[in-house]
Amino acid sequence: MKGSREKRSMGIAILLAMLVAVTGCDAQRDRLMKEKYPAYSDSIKRAIDHNNIVRGMDHDQVYLALGEPMCKKTVAREDKEVEVWLYPPGGRYPCNTAEFRVYFEQGVVTDWRKVPAPRGGG
Numbered sequence: 001m002k003g004s005r006e007k008r009s010m011g012i013a014i015l016l017a018m019l020v021a022v023t024g025c026d027a028q029r030d031r032l033m034k035e036k037y038p039a040y041s042d043s044i045k046r047a048i049d050h051n052n053i054v055r056g057m058d059h060d061q062v063y064l065a066l067g068e069p070m071c072k073k074t075v076a077r078e079d080k081e082v083e084v085w086l087y088p089p090g091g092r093y094p095c096n097t098a099e100f101r102v103y104f105e106q107g108v109v110t111d112w113r114k115v116p117a118p119r120g121g122g
Contacts, residue, residue, distance in 0.1 A: 028063070029063070029064065029067075032060050032063065032064055033064065036060055037064065040061065044057065044061055047061075047065055048061060048064045048065045051065055051066060052065060053065050053066065053102060053109055053112055054109070055108075055109050055110060055111075056108050056109060057108065057109045058107055058108055058109075059104065059107060062085065062102055062104075062109060066085075066087060066102070067087075069085035069086055069087055069098075069102070070086055070087060070088055070094045070095075070098060071085075071086040071094050071095040071098060072084070072085050072086070073086070073095060077103065080105060082103050082104065082105055082110070083103070083104040083105075084101050084102065084103055084104075085101070085102045085104070086098030086100070086101055087099070087100040087101070087102070088100075098115070099114060099115055099116070100112070100113070100114055100115070101113050101115060
């Protein structure tokens with residue numbers, strides 16, 4: 001019985017953590033939409049509104065367009081350090097198997113790629 005109670009408590013704790021994370025993301029999105037969105041160019045607003053990205057977008061603009069990435073990492077690409085944001089689906093190892101990647105150099109989007117999911121789910 002004790003093990004069952006511990007599992008239930010763990011499940012509740014996980015659900016609460018997920019709720020806090022989602023609520024935090026919504027609060028951040030709301031803040032950015034109020035504080036920054038009005039000053040963006042029409043082309044950036046249009047991209048955000050249609051969940052698209054364009055070269056030159058900054059981190060906040062990509063966040064507004066695509067949401068929080070499931071993983072962020074820095075990689076060497078063409079002899080440069082590039083920040084990569086990875087989006088689902090990601091499978092078992094999301095930082096290695098994400099199917100959509102956005103590349104930033106010096107804080108702005110320079111490229112993005114859809115990468116086929118590896119066979120076997122990663």
